[in-house]
Amino acid sequence: MERKSKTTGVVAGIIANLVIVEVDGPVAQNEICFIQHPENKLMAEVIKILGKNVYVQVFESTRGLKVGTKVDFEGHLLEVTLGPGILSRNYDGLQNDLDKMDGVFLKRGDYTDPLNREKKWDWRPIAKAGDQVVAGSWLGEVPENGMPHRIMVPFKFKGSYNVKSVVEAGQYTVDNIIAVVTDSEGNDIDLTMVQKWPVKVAVKAYKEKPRPFKLLETGIRTMDTLNPITEGGTGFIPGPFGTGKTVLQHAISKYAEADIVIIAACGERANEVVEIFTEFPELEDPRTGRKLIERTTIIANTSNMPVAAREASVYTAMTLGEYYRSMGLKVLLMADSTSRWAQALREMSNRLEELPGPDAFPMDLTAIITSFYARAGFVYLNNGESGSITFIGTVSPAGGNLKEPVTESTRKAARCFYGLNQSRADSKRYPAIDPIDSYSKYLEYPEVVDYLTENISEDWLDQVMKTKTLLLRGREAMEQINILGDDGVPLEFHERFWNSELIDAVILQQDSFDKIDANCPLERQKYMLEKVLGITDMRFSFETFEDVSGFFKRVINQLKQINYSEWKSEKFATYETELEEIFKERLN
Amino acid sequence: METQAFQKVYTKITNLTKATITLKATDIGYDEMALVAGRMGQVVKIMGEEVVLQIFAGTEGIPTNAEVVFLGRPPQLKVGDQLAGRFFNAFGEPIDGGPEVDGRVIDTGGPSVNPVRRKQPSQLIATGIAGIDLNNSLVTGQKIPFFADPDQPYNQVMANVALRAEADKIILGGMGLSNDDYLYFKNIFDNAGALDRIVSFVNTTDDPPVERLLIPDMALSAAEYFAEEKQQKVLVLLTDMTLFADALSIVSNRMDQIPSKDSMPGSLYSDLARIYEKAVQFPHGGSITIIAVTTLNGGDITHAIPDNTGYITEGQLFLRMDSDVGKVIVDPFRSLSRLKQLVIGKQTREDHPQVMNAAIRLYADAANAKTKQDNGFDLTDYDERTLKFAKEYSEQILAVDINIDTEKMLDTTWDLFQQNFEREEVVVRQEFVDKYWKQ
Numbered sequence A: 001m002e003r004k005s006k007t008t009g010v011v012a013g014i015i016a017n018l019v020i021v022e023v024d025g026p027v028a029q030n031e032i033c034f035i036q037h038p039e040n041k042l043m044a045e046v047i048k049i050l051g052k053n054v055y056v057q058v059f060e061s062t063r064g065l066k067v068g069t070k071v072d073f074e075g076h077l078l079e080v081t082l083g084p085g086i087l088s089r090n091y092d093g094l095q096n097d098l099d100k101m102d103g104v105f106l107k108r109g110d111y112t113d114p115l116n117r118e119k120k121w122d123w124r125p126i127a128k129a130g131d132q133v134v135a136g137s138w139l140g141e142v143p144e145n146g147m148p149h150r151i152m153v154p155f156k157f158k159g160s161y162n163v164k165s166v167v168e169a170g171q172y173t174v175d176n177i178i179a180v181v182t183d184s185e186g187n188d189i190d191l192t193m194v195q196k197w198p199v200k201v202a203v204k205a206y207k208e209k210p211r212p213f214k215l216l217e218t219g220i221r222t223m224d225t226l227n228p229i230t231e232g233g234t235g236f237i238p239g240p241f242g243t244g245k246t247v248l249q250h251a252i253s254k255y256a257e258a259d260i261v262i263i264a265a266c267g268e269r270a271n272e273v274v275e276i277f278t279e280f281p282e283l284e285d286p287r288t289g290r291k292l293i294e295r296t297t298i299i300a301n302t303s304n305m306p307v308a309a310r311e312a313s314v315y316t317a318m319t320l321g322e323y324y325r326s327m328g329l330k331v332l333l334m335a336d337s338t339s340r341w342a343q344a345l346r347e348m349s350n351r352l353e354e355l356p357g358p359d360a361f362p363m364d365l366t367a368i369i370t371s372f373y374a375r376a377g378f379v380y381l382n383n384g385e386s387g388s389i390t391f392i393g394t395v396s397p398a399g400g401n402l403k404e405p406v407t408e409s410t411r412k413a414a415r416c417f418y419g420l421n422q423s424r425a426d427s428k429r430y431p432a433i434d435p436i437d438s439y440s441k442y443l444e445y446p447e448v449v450d451y452l453t454e455n456i457s458e459d460w461l462d463q464v465m466k467t468k469t470l471l472l473r474g475r476e477a478m479e480q481i482n483i484l485g486d487d488g489v490p491l492e493f494h495e496r497f498w499n500s501e502l503i504d505a506v507i508l509q510q511d512s513f514d515k516i517d518a519n520c521p522l523e524r525q526k527y528m529l530e531k532v533l534g535i536t537d538m539r540f541s542f543e544t545f546e547d548v549s550g551f552f553k554r555v556i557n558q559l560k561q562i563n564y565s566e567w568k569s570e571k572f573a574t575y576e577t578e579l580e581e582i583f584k585e586r587l588n
Numbered sequence B: 001m002e003t004q005a006f007q008k009v010y011t012k013i014t015n016l017t018k019a020t021i022t023l024k025a026t027d028i029g030y031d032e033m034a035l036v037a038g039r040m041g042q043v044v045k046i047m048g049e050e051v052v053l054q055i056f057a058g059t060e061g062i063p064t065n066a067e068v069v070f071l072g073r074p075p076q077l078k079v080g081d082q083l084a085g086r087f088f089n090a091f092g093e094p095i096d097g098g099p100e101v102d103g104r105v106i107d108t109g110g111p112s113v114n115p116v117r118r119k120q121p122s123q124l125i126a127t128g129i130a131g132i133d134l135n136n137s138l139v140t141g142q143k144i145p146f147f148a149d150p151d152q153p154y155n156q157v158m159a160n161v162a163l164r165a166e167a168d169k170i171i172l173g174g175m176g177l178s179n180d181d182y183l184y185f186k187n188i189f190d191n192a193g194a195l196d197r198i199v200s201f202v203n204t205t206d207d208p209p210v211e212r213l214l215i216p217d218m219a220l221s222a223a224e225y226f227a228e229e230k231q232q233k234v235l236v237l238l239t240d241m242t243l244f245a246d247a248l249s250i251v252s253n254r255m256d257q258i259p260s261k262d263s264m265p266g267s268l269y270s271d272l273a274r275i276y277e278k279a280v281q282f283p284h285g286g287s288i289t290i291i292a293v294t295t296l297n298g299g300d301i302t303h304a305i306p307d308n309t310g311y312i313t314e315g316q317l318f319l320r321m322d323s324d325v326g327k328v329i330v331d332p333f334r335s336l337s338r339l340k341q342l343v344i345g346k347q348t349r350e351d352h353p354q355v356m357n358a359a360i361r362l363y364a365d366a367a368n369a370k371t372k373q374d375n376g377f378d379l380t381d382y383d384e385r386t387l388k389f390a391k392e393y394s395e396q397i398l399a400v401d402i403n404i405d406t407e408k409m410l411d412t413t414w415d416l417f418q419q420n421f422e423r424e425e426v427v428v429r430q431e432f433v434d435k436y437w438k439q
């Protein structure tokens, strides 16, 4: 989109944050422009062009804006700035560094630099003169919060280049020249540690994208054990308000085994973002011993921030994810809530008076969501290393009805479905993931099955399937009991029901606010699942159905105490011994 | 009023609808206010020289040659200590017969607080109502509505909460308030000797409904003044937000916008969020807490108004008539305070979270037992005990007329556990059972 002279225009119409600009030259779809409002320049993005009239969505309030105001077009799309120093930052949806803004209130048109230009980084070269390189090739690395941050040939570069020189190890700022490469026509190009990339375009600087095959441990039992997500996998969490979407995402972002965690707070509460930047600097990453905030970047477009930047926020987050993936890192990306992004699209589509699809959402909603989810994935880079983006989005279905357009579109895009159930939440059975309706398509992938068999145990999958069956049979038994009454069914039905209650209480339910129970590493998950399944295999003798419930309640209480105890601690062992005593009373 | 000699007066209205007028005018800012035949209007659309104004009181009787004067400013409010004790309408004009307020003029509906300048809310608000303090504790800087059917005493409960909350200022935003309710608030605040801590912005059922769209911004601008500049603890009461949303749908309907669910505008979520997100805890101690009312239609929380509200606010307090005890209770199932975990067990006794959860679980068991009973099945001994527990719990804890401290709420709940259950049936961390279960 190189242009000799800048295109300009003037404001011709204003309807909320949709502005119509009359232009005097060429303009591209999705090009960025700045409206020269006297107090502050307002950033906007082209969304439709009709002859001389260009429709732009303004990323700010348009209060006080007048017809006739000058507009400058920038000749590029909405871009992010990529370089070391992104981790632990708090950005808005357009990657402005929120900490660099003055004052308590956000000021419109306050655009801040996402990077620190003064800081010196400890550079170590990887490439050397004479190397052939392409977009994404690693030239060198700097440590960023303990992570190797690879400095790459810019993603925008096409074809192959020859490395002419690379600076030697030492301290450099992001703007220092760290390498010179020569293109096929013999032109030398200086490279720094910084590059830019348009957020709505997927970064393709990798060799291949195989199907995901490795388990990504989240520390959440009902996910890892029953419906695991993979490194590079996709999942979504739909649920009515208050059923635990955000708490679940926060728990995953604390304990999942990822190198980098990017959280897009998309149109949700500001206090939830505050929670992250209050707690994460205090909490330790169980794997590295560093503070959680060091591996985390927050993109905040909370519900009171400009609506048009909501769409940008998820793309910004995804692009930062792709950048770190290209360094061979394991990225976990979370967006809460993708429904707010869809709603932002709807507001704009309505203002443009486009023909609406179901529930007034734009017709191409499914296509937009699908191509976004498709940017996640596990990749092999050109140098043979691998990296991944695991993406989990929440969905906030209107009225809690899963038949609405955003949920249905997302179902087509995501491979794991973690449906939160209102009645589970009402009875405080957290996380409220419905164990029967939820699924992980990855359990059908032979490569995932092989991985689980090799890395957990030979019969792991059988145990998982058995657990699911017991849950289902428990639900059926409960339905029968409800229809026929406690006395109207054989005692065995009560046992079936209580076996499923046992699994529910000990495996499915997990207290995210308990220091110990909040995170359950895979080893512990395996141990507990085997223990619980072992109990369901035991034969106890009961006289009445009340014996059954009384007995199982004691067993559950005991196992809950185990869940609350330090792994393999003295207490843990004591509770286990006491559990054996309880069994003895009823064992045949 | 505010017309000034040098301002240009327009007298040629080209289009008139029920809610809007269109005229040719130049140099007009978006969102700008105007006086149209003495009525307040606001710019909602500009196309070249054509300017569309929304007239808050409706366009009835406005002639095409009416005088239109643009005020060159968005909605504004004069802020200062003189606001205290006063009653205003949706435009910030006194309605209590008192004098005009002196103070600094600020634009209402201003920008949001930078999230990194917020502090995590952490100060418990004690209300004495156990259904709130025990199960759904409130925290300063929180935003939470009452979900209630129109016949429930939500304004009374809200007034009680406000008076017990120890706020420096209470700001009442009344939308579609009946005259009786308006007087009720005035009296109860007066009787409590609290009038000097109260600022009210009121749109009553006698006022044009669309005017109430300005009320939350007025109330919250005043709140921001006291909370940010004066570092005060401010409590904002917004009642009834359902009537606010209804006004939104009237406007969008008159402007021919495509409605989404329940004839509400597609932007309902953003419109409500912009208001509720003004709740904030500042690091310097000032805070804005919003307690709102969202009236329901026959308890239906899937309707777009309560549904969008629930997605925005930090929980909801669901009022319900419990016919077993003949009292209005705070329903423990549908109610939620999302910020409670920041304070319970920290500013309250250590056993608070576990006791709260255990009691609600047992209350849920009682609900199952009740279903069983209704279906004509025999009840077990355990079922009978849960039913007895539920009734006592409802009377002694959930009813909205309770006024006790948290310590007492916890002790009462332990007593109820002990009177009705065995230790293992309660499922609470062993250390708490050892400590609080009386031998």
Ligand SMILES: Nc1ncnc2c1ncn2[C@@H]1O[C@H](COP(=O)(O)OP(=O)(O)O)[C@@H](O)[C@H]1O
Binding pocket: A239, A240, A241, A242, A243, A244, A245, A246, A247, A248, A430, A431, A432, A510, A511, A512, A513, B336, B337, B338, B339, B341
């Ligand atoms: N895993 C959990 N453990 C304990 N409490 C939970 C859990 N998940 C949710 N909750 C409770 O439910 C409330 C709402 O959860 P949240 O994640 O904010 O819901 P959503 O994002 O779906 O609206 C939380 O404030 C908390 O009280």
Ligand SMILES: [Mg+2]
Binding pocket: A245, A246, A247, A268, A336
């Ligand atoms: Mg949430």
